[in-house]
Amino acid sequence: MSKMDEVDLVQANILASGCNKKSVRIVNGFGKMMGSKDMVNVDFEKDSNMDYLLRRDQEEKEKYAKNKHISEQPWTLNNWHKHLNWLNMILVVFLPSIGWYFALSGRAPLTWRTFWFSVLYYAVGGASITAGYHRLWSHRSYTARWPLRLFYAFFGAASVEGSIKWWGHSHRIHHRFTDTVRDPYDARRGLWFSHMGWMLLKPNPKYRARADIEDLADDWIVRFQHRHYILIMLLSAFILPTLVCGYFFNDYLGGFIYGGLIRVFCIQQATFCINSLAHYLGDQPFDDRRTPRDNWITALVTFGEGYHNFHHEFPTDYRNAIKWYQYDPTKIIIYMSSLCGLAYDLKKFSHNAIQQALVQQQQKKLDRQRAKLNWGPQLTDLPVWDKQDFLKEMEKRKGLVVISGIVHDVSGYISEHPGGETLLQAALGKDATKAFNGGVYRHSNAAHNVLATMRVAVVKEGEDAAIKFAARRGEIYAKTAKAE
Amino acid sequence: MSKMDEVDLVQANILASGCNKKSVRIVNGFGKMMGSKDMVNVDFEKDSNMDYLLRRDQEEKEKYAKNKHISEQPWTLNNWHKHLNWLNMILVVFLPSIGWYFALSGRAPLTWRTFWFSVLYYAVGGASITAGYHRLWSHRSYTARWPLRLFYAFFGAASVEGSIKWWGHSHRIHHRFTDTVRDPYDARRGLWFSHMGWMLLKPNPKYRARADIEDLADDWIVRFQHRHYILIMLLSAFILPTLVCGYFFNDYLGGFIYGGLIRVFCIQQATFCINSLAHYLGDQPFDDRRTPRDNWITALVTFGEGYHNFHHEFPTDYRNAIKWYQYDPTKIIIYMSSLCGLAYDLKKFSHNAIQQALVQQQQKKLDRQRAKLNWGPQLTDLPVWDKQDFLKEMEKRKGLVVISGIVHDVSGYISEHPGGETLLQAALGKDATKAFNGGVYRHSNAAHNVLATMRVAVVKEGEDAAIKFAARRGEIYAKTAKAE
Ligand code: HEM
Ligand code: HEM
Ligand SMILES: [Fe+2]
Ligand SMILES: [Fe+2]
Ligand SMILES: [Fe+2]
Numbered sequence: 001m002s003k004m005d006e007v008d009l010v011q012a013n014i015l016a017s018g019c020n021k022k023s024v025r026i027v028n029g030f031g032k033m034m035g036s037k038d039m040v041n042v043d044f045e046k047d048s049n050m051d052y053l054l055r056r057d058q059e060e061k062e063k064y065a066k067n068k069h070i071s072e073q074p075w076t077l078n079n080w081h082k083h084l085n086w087l088n089m090i091l092v093v094f095l096p097s098i099g100w101y102f103a104l105s106g107r108a109p110l111t112w113r114t115f116w117f118s119v120l121y122y123a124v125g126g127a128s129i130t131a132g133y134h135r136l137w138s139h140r141s142y143t144a145r146w147p148l149r150l151f152y153a154f155f156g157a158a159s160v161e162g163s164i165k166w167w168g169h170s171h172r173i174h175h176r177f178t179d180t181v182r183d184p185y186d187a188r189r190g191l192w193f194s195h196m197g198w199m200l201l202k203p204n205p206k207y208r209a210r211a212d213i214e215d216l217a218d219d220w221i222v223r224f225q226h227r228h229y230i231l232i233m234l235l236s237a238f239i240l241p242t243l244v245c246g247y248f249f250n251d252y253l254g255g256f257i258y259g260g261l262i263r264v265f266c267i268q269q270a271t272f273c274i275n276s277l278a279h280y281l282g283d284q285p286f287d288d289r290r291t292p293r294d295n296w297i298t299a300l301v302t303f304g305e306g307y308h309n310f311h312h313e314f315p316t317d318y319r320n321a322i323k324w325y326q327y328d329p330t331k332i333i334i335y336m337s338s339l340c341g342l343a344y345d346l347k348k349f350s351h352n353a354i355q356q357a358l359v360q361q362q363q364k365k366l367d368r369q370r371a372k373l374n375w376g377p378q379l380t381d382l383p384v385w386d387k388q389d390f391l392k393e394m395e396k397r398k399g400l401v402v403i404s405g406i407v408h409d410v411s412g413y414i415s416e417h418p419g420g421e422t423l424l425q426a427a428l429g430k431d432a433t434k435a436f437n438g439g440v441y442r443h444s445n446a447a448h449n450v451l452a453t454m455r456v457a458v459v460k461e462g463e464d465a466a467i468k469f470a471a472r473r474g475e476i477y478a479k480t481a482k483a484e
Numbered sequence: 485m486s487k488m489d490e491v492d493l494v495q496a497n498i499l500a501s502g503c504n505k506k507s508v509r510i511v512n513g514f515g516k517m518m519g520s521k522d523m524v525n526v527d528f529e530k531d532s533n534m535d536y537l538l539r540r541d542q543e544e545k546e547k548y549a550k551n552k553h554i555s556e557q558p559w560t561l562n563n564w565h566k567h568l569n570w571l572n573m574i575l576v577v578f579l580p581s582i583g584w585y586f587a588l589s590g591r592a593p594l595t596w597r598t599f600w601f602s603v604l605y606y607a608v609g610g611a612s613i614t615a616g617y618h619r620l621w622s623h624r625s626y627t628a629r630w631p632l633r634l635f636y637a638f639f640g641a642a643s644v645e646g647s648i649k650w651w652g653h654s655h656r657i658h659h660r661f662t663d664t665v666r667d668p669y670d671a672r673r674g675l676w677f678s679h680m681g682w683m684l685l686k687p688n689p690k691y692r693a694r695a696d697i698e699d700l701a702d703d704w705i706v707r708f709q710h711r712h713y714i715l716i717m718l719l720s721a722f723i724l725p726t727l728v729c730g731y732f733f734n735d736y737l738g739g740f741i742y743g744g745l746i747r748v749f750c751i752q753q754a755t756f757c758i759n760s761l762a763h764y765l766g767d768q769p770f771d772d773r774r775t776p777r778d779n780w781i782t783a784l785v786t787f788g789e790g791y792h793n794f795h796h797e798f799p800t801d802y803r804n805a806i807k808w809y810q811y812d813p814t815k816i817i818i819y820m821s822s823l824c825g826l827a828y829d830l831k832k833f834s835h836n837a838i839q840q841a842l843v844q845q846q847q848k849k850l851d852r853q854r855a856k857l858n859w860g861p862q863l864t865d866l867p868v869w870d871k872q873d874f875l876k877e878m879e880k881r882k883g884l885v886v887i888s889g890i891v892h893d894v895s896g897y898i899s900e901h902p903g904g905e906t907l908l909q910a911a912l913g914k915d916a917t918k919a920f921n922g923g924v925y926r927h928s929n930a931a932h933n934v935l936a937t938m939r940v941a942v943v944k945e946g947e948d949a950a951i952k953f954a955a956r957r958g959e960i961y962a963k964t965a966k967a968e
């Protein structure tokens with residue numbers, strides 16, 4: 001038969017990475033945390049041009065074939081600073097350090113009002129990341145009207161995690177390439193790497209990956225936020241909290257330190273936990289083929305994003321937690337927004353698909369437990385005896401009993417039998433099928449299991465009975481046509 | 485082939501009921517709660533004589549064939565008193581009523597000291613039932629030296645639940661015939677019947693059952709307690725608590741009412757719960773073929789006997805609970821006794837057998853859940869298409885995609901695809917095996933499940949690939965030799 005035409009993989013990968021689009025893409029953003037000048041000034045022509053991109057990939061490849069890229073070189077006293085991404089070092093290490101220095105040295109006393117404002121602002125910025133950056137833009141799990149999008153774009157920037165465009169791009173790559181070398185936060189490289197290492201170190205261009213973000217580029221709010229990211233970020237992350245705390249509580253310094261630096265540190269670390277802890281710690285109720293895990297601790301600090309095993313399995317579901325007792329306020333925010341018309345088209349995976357995953361994962365766990373136990377020999381591994389074989393064998397060992405077409409050697413069990421020695425003794429050398437199966441006593445499932453460990457042979461012509469008997473405890477044998 | 489000799493069922497049943505033994509048996513005890521004169525004065529000759537027993541069974545049968553036994557007659561104003569077992573009515577209804585009358589009417593004020601003595605004595609009497617009557621004598625789950633047996637025999641009588649011999653006999657019958665008409669406390673007849681009905685009503689002699697209790701009859705302590713049961717019971721259940729509370733706290737009446745009547749009522753009701761509630765309420769982690777259930781509430785009032793699902797599955801295990809957080813003080817008492825040499829030969833079912841039961845029961849539950857879900861059609865139920873069939877069908881519906889030897893109709897899913905419309909559109913009419921399985925994106929298990937619901941056909945010569953693909957999500961197909 002002539003074969004079916006196959007999907008053109010090169011073409012499909014170009015589609016999947018969005019390289020066919022005439023929209024502005026982020027190519028240099030990988031490994032950088034947020035908009036640098038480089039990033040904002042994208043070359044519209046070149047960066048949307050597949051030929052250019054492929055050519056450049058090729059050039060890079062040749063370049064690093066000769067002299068290794070810094071990420072492949074060992075750390076030395078001379079090159080350590082080249083390993084680091086200094087922009088990100090400043091944004092996630094140095095800035096927070098200044099904040100902590102002021103806070104811990106007592107130079108900026110924390111007032112209750114500033115504290116509560118910072119907590120509130122933490123929630124506003126955090127929820128803008130989870131409901132906005134993540135579930136809305138990265139996963140399109142629902143559609144939002146512009147006022148809500150504007151809100152998320154402005155206050156999302158307050159968390160200092162980069163522009164929506166950059167964030168969504170690397171996040172889509174993370175989902176598409178989870179647990180591979182192309183995964184920006186590849187959890188297999190350890191807790192530290194997936195937590196912060198990936199953004200503090202220069203990544204290997206060999207593993208550059210792309211994702212289609214045309215829909216993001218189509219959103220004027222995303223475009224605007226990306227283009228003016230640094231300004232918006234400074235405004236919402238630092239200037240606004242400083243001014244609010246200064247104007248209302250006369251605490252400019254506290255507003256900057258706690259409402260700005262420390263708060264940013266906290267929300268950054270909480271978000272990073274999704275890449276690190278949520279791939280290490282917790283349960284895998286839906287699938288354990290990949291690293292993501294469900295964990296209420298990470299959920300607590302990230303407004304529900306900690307149910308990460310569910311999320312990787314059902315990424316376009318607007319929920320991350322489905323049980324009523326699991327903490328997922330982001331899902332509630334989205335649902336509330338839909339009630340007042342700010343959001344619509346909330347996506348869910350079907351109940352059927354979710355239950356299937358649960359059942360299959362439980363099955364896997366059960367199979368693993370089962371494999372550790374002694375279930376006795378399989379029927380198919382037993383020799384077949386006729387009456388003569390049985391009688392001959394009885395001369396050697398006295399403890400043989402036939403039950404449902406299977407010969408068992410119960411020698412070691414006679415004195416242990418819960419139903420007494422006498423009954424078992426009276427069954428030696430005989431067919432005790434009826435007695436065992438209710439004629440005297442209908443044995444428990446446990447008794448069937450104990451019995452199976454004593455199997456020694458199948459009785460000729462007893463195969464059907466044996467298969468039926470074994471099925472009672474879950475053994476399944478395909479009836480194969482015998483070639484006799 | 486000539487057949488194997490079968491176990492003689494009549495003979496085996498005679499053995500199982502102990503009717504071959506020359507030991508004194510309880511034949512009339514069934515349905516009576518404790519030693520009446522009738523019961524104590526057993527006819528040694530007759531009651532151990534199988535011919536006599538069978539003859540009497542036969543006579544009874546003929547008798548009740550003509551005029552129905554009272555238990556088969558409807559209740560009327562004229563015959564209601566004949567339905568009842570008045571001895572038991574007195575012991576489990578009237579006596580406690582007297583106690584409650586005194587207690588509630590304030591005629592016997594309860595002092596703290598009498599209260600605590602009664603609680604303690606409740607525990608002593610109760611544990612003698614659970615560790616002695618039940619796990620030692622009824623189930624031989626360990627062996628005890630005479631001082632411990634004497635203790636259990638005396639204080640067990642304080643719970644007013646009949647002699648060891650009578651108790652052990654009906655309990656063994658309960659285990660051997662659980663959930664059948666011969667089960668004295670047949671749970672299928674309802675909560676009330678299994679709680680008290682069975683002992684307050686006259687039982688139908690048609691369902692009389694016997695169990696081997698030769699080992700009990702061989703124990704001089706059991707024999708002695710049985711013969712002098714009424715005396716011992718009065719002493720330990722009523723006279724002793726009255727004297728103790730009278731002598732030490734000067735509270736004779738309180739001792740009789742609370743330490744005697746009310747305490748007896750409480751321990752009786754708690755024990756009855758094992759026959760009623762423990763067969764109705766709770767989980768069935770080990771097997772759900774029969775009614776017994778694990779329930780911490782019943783465990784709490786019966787010193788651990790509430791883990792009744794375990795117990796019916798593993799009756800000769802000296803433990804009823806195996807998890808550290810489950811409440812089973814009786815097991816601890818037995819274990820402690822073994823440490824100080826009063827008990828030995830503690831029996832346990834193997835870890836393997838216990839785990840097997842758990843795994844099998846979980847498997848059953850999982851299979852039930854699985855059966856409720858839509859897994860898509862089985863491969864074996866699909867038509868087989870060659871390329872021509874496929875192309876012809878494509879003219880009618882555009883949404884066909886081949887993945888791993890299976891044709892899917894994805895029409896309804898294109899706009900829903902989490903990976904975008906474009907990619908799916910580019911795969912229509914083609915073989916997307918590689919793209920789906922990692923060439924573009926290695927799809928999640930959830931995606932495999934969604935995909936399976938869209939199956940329409942198997943590709944000719946694609947069967948092997950299809951079977952392998954289906955196996956990834958747990959589907960198993962026996963490879964059958966095709967007759968082509
Ligand atoms: C040959 C292998 C046998 C094994 C492994 C076995 C195992 C067991 C086990 C585990 C129990 C207690 C658990 C339960 O089922 O409730 C039991 C009880 C019993 N068995 Fe067996 N049995 C065997 C053969 C027989 C035979 C041939 C007879 C009768 C002729 C018999 C009669 C009984 C009776 C009467 C009980 C007591 C029921 C009770 O009081 O709970 N058994 N057996
Ligand atoms: C025909 C039936 C298909 C179904 C039912 C399906 C289903 C899904 C599902 C459920 C997801 C999200 C969940 C996950 O796997 O992580 C997904 C994502 C994806 N699918 Fe498909 N898919 C199909 C075909 C294809 C094809 C033919 C391609 C490529 C040519 C493709 C490419 C992708 C990509 C790139 C993603 C996005 C990965 C991400 O960002 O998480 N799919 N698909
Ligand atoms: Fe993740
Ligand atoms: Fe995500
Ligand atoms: Fe029971």
Ligand SMILES: [Fe+2]
Binds near residue numbers: 622
């Ligand atoms: Fe029992």
